[in-house]
Amino acid sequence: MSETIVIKRQTNTSKYQYYRYFNLLKKMMADENKKTVDNLFNLQFSLLITNNDINEKQIKILSRLLCREAVDSLLQSTWFLRKKHCSVPLTKENINAVVNLADKYQSNISDINWNALNAKINIADHARLIQAIIKPIFIWWVEHITPHIFTLYEIKKDLEYQINQCENIKLFEEKEPSNIASSFLSLEDIKTKLEADKARIVVIDDLLKKDIKLVIEAWEKEPVFNKKINNTLEYLQNTQPHSELLQPLWDILITIPQHPENCKKLKHWLVEHSLCLINDEFMWHV
Known part of the structure; x- marks a missing residue:
């Protein structure tokens, strides 16, 4: 049986969303050679996350200051995920910036763009290099x-x-x-x-x-x-x-x-x- 698949190419797929597409790629490769796939995803991209989340206390503070929808969307943002995957703690400055941004969107939480928050990234730190540069260019590649x-x-x-x-x-x-x-x-x-x-x-x-x-x-x-x-x-x-x-x-x-x-x-x-x-x-x- 012949079947034609019409595909509309997505543009800027990886823009701000590379963690999502990275996870999709892992799912697609689930049936491939395990050793090869493990190497592909773990040589550079294995997580530094431990069982004790470094931002657990900060998230509890934010949960008292923001509604659940806002916190959930923050935790899925690239801005936050980069910190999480590098075990980088949220500073007081970060928390204040998060709360101030949320205050501007009290009437429409879904419009908050957490990825517009400022981030200072020292690429001499190899973990930061991987999460902020190597990972997105991998998806782009x-x-x-x-x-x-x-x-x-x-x-x-x-x-x-x-x-x-x-x-x-x-x-x-x-x-x-x-x-x-x-x-x-x-x-x-x-x-x-x-x-x-x-x-x-x-x-x-x-x-x-x-x-x-x-x-x-x-x-x-x-x-x-x-x-x-x-x-x-x-x-x-x-x-x-x-x-x-x-x-x-x-x-x-x-x-x-x-x-x-x-x-x-x-x-x-x-x-x-x-x-x-x-x-x-x-x-x-x-």
Whole structure:
């Protein structure tokens, strides 16, 4: 059976959302070789989070000052997740900034953009380098290798939801046929839709497997992403990108240890490619 999948390419997929897309990629690779996948995600991206959350007390304070919706959205923001994944505590200044921003949106909490908060990022700290630079450029790089991978996965999850709904309606109609024909699709229509949706998922799964294979093969050749980072300076000095896509960024990064003022060039490049938060301030302090 032949099935055509029409894909509308998403633009700026990784803008401010790279933690979400990083997690989606892990789910997509769940059935791949475990050792390879573990290396891909753990060599650089293993979390520094411990069982004792460093911001537990600060979150309790914020929970008393803000509504639950505001706290929940803050905890899912890239601004907060970067701190969490580096075990960086929220300062009093951070807490005040969070509360002040929330006060401006009391009538519409859902409009708060936590990613607009200021952040000072010392990339000499390898954990900060990984979370604020390497991780977002990894997702950006994946998108250039496989432009439709995240869109395909989202379509697949949506189809799986629709199939589940149709299966439930089908079971209900088989047990208690509707007396009003116009209320739902006919049983035959439901069966036809189920067959079509299941066929589309088969096609999407095949496309995703091919995309995942491309990502893994490219990762195996790319030292920017396939070596462990324990020290920012050593990593920058001993790493040369395989992909030409990464070279302009690398040309800036390798100058920063000797010329910290080039952090401004780094910020400009990242903003230009939607790979950092607008109020990020990068610095180099050993």
